[in-house]
Amino acid sequence: MKSKTKPVITPAQIDALIKKHFGKDVSAGNIQELTGGWFNAAFRVQVPSKNLDLVLKAGPAPGARIFTYEQKAMETEIAMLKLLEKHPAIPVPKLYAVDLDCDVVPGKCFFMDHLSGSPWNKIRKQVSLENHVAVEKEFAAIQMAINAIKGDYFGFLVLNDDGRIKRGTWHAAFGDLFTTLLEDYARFGIKVPSFATRAVSLLIEHEPSFRPVTTPSLVHWDLWEGNIFLEHDDGMFHVQGITDFERALWADPYMEVAFWTPKRHATLVDCYGRDAFEARDVQIRRAFYDLYLSAIMYLEQYTRGYTWLFSKGIRLYSLARARQAMQSLSRA
Structure with a gap:
């Protein structure tokens, strides 16, 4: 879905994020945009050398018109993933990396496991x-x-x-x-x-x-x-x-x-x-x-x-x- 809150992210930027968080010699493999949401941008990113199948989720770029309750949306999602991983009865994707610097992509982002279901x-x-x-x-x-x-x-x-x-x-x-x-x-x-x-x-x-x-x-x-x-x-x-x-x-x-x-x-x-x-x-x-x-x-x-x-x-x-x-x- 297209939305004004979704940041525009290129494959080159995604590859740069992979290198930043998984090693300079590591490259992104297949990249597929996941279009179902309205707020964040999301991509399925495969990392063959690490045998990882990930989702990159990136929040709105600075300056995007968002609601007050959305101002800490990415930090909230990250906090929830960290909190819920301590509770085995609640199945959540594994959190792999967090990037709040906005120096590679315009929005705050993180990598988590891709759910195959x-x-x-x-x-x-x-x-x-x-x-x-x-x-x-x-x-x-x-x-x-x-x-x-x-x-x-x-x-x-x-x-x-x-x-x-x-x-x-x-x-x-x-x-x-x-x-x-x-x-x-x-x-x-x-x-x-x-x-x-x-x-x-x-x-x-x-x-x-x-x-x-x-x-x-x-x-x-x-x-x-x-x-x-x-x-x-x-x-x-x-x-x-x-x-x-x-x-x-x-x-x-x-x-x-x-x-x-x-x-x-x-x-x-x-x-x-x-x-x-x-x-x-x-x-x-x-x-x-x-x-x-x-x-x-x-x-x-x-x-x-x-x-x-x-x-x-x-x-x-x-x-x-x-x-x-x-x-x-x-x-x-």
Whole structure:
């Protein structure tokens, strides 16, 4: 996918990065651009002399228009890979090298293992119903293992240079997330949709529903089927690994994006506990998380450089999701 946030990187630059981190006599072999994402540039890079099959992931070049919560995206992804490699129950690619100097390519970058499997969303039709339930249970176990890691504060996993966001309560931290997003709208000169300003005002009224979240949990916040890789073994698909950790934060586990589509992920909801998920306070918080994500998607149409048709689809979808979330709050 083409996006204004993706840096332009040449094969010669990739080869220079390989030499910088793996040895001056080491060269990159086959290089293939991975076009699925919207934020970072990614390339599959084979290094024959080291018998390595890697992914180079590079963040936006300095000066790119990015959101406040994205300012430390690459550092967050690197921190997550280092943190999660200590937890065997959470399958993540091995991190090989980190380059934050921006002296070879325009963005901060790192090399990690290439996952040989396929994204779940790409092969969903190949997975039988029985196998799908099994995969969903594996997915739930992985996500719950991530959420079981606890922090000392609510907010960004890696703080921005100005120290944001780090708060003692989840309500305060989430309020900061939404407020900084509205600041991004102003910074980009984009009119804030009415549902977003309304949501911020309603946060004060619904503060009691945030009180049950007393312990900061690690939240991936982008663990959808496109970031879950499956491999086929013994006649069944299994989760091979998960990727894309740049949105991770210390938050409420119910902020995970899979809960955006509870019917699609019914087995996941059952693993967490359906009664707990359907509790009034959780549903109120879920409505706010949907509003926040809808406000992000609505703004992305102006900052990512999408095609006109794709931008229209994103706009209509985000507005529809926001209406549903507002209706949920009105019924609460």
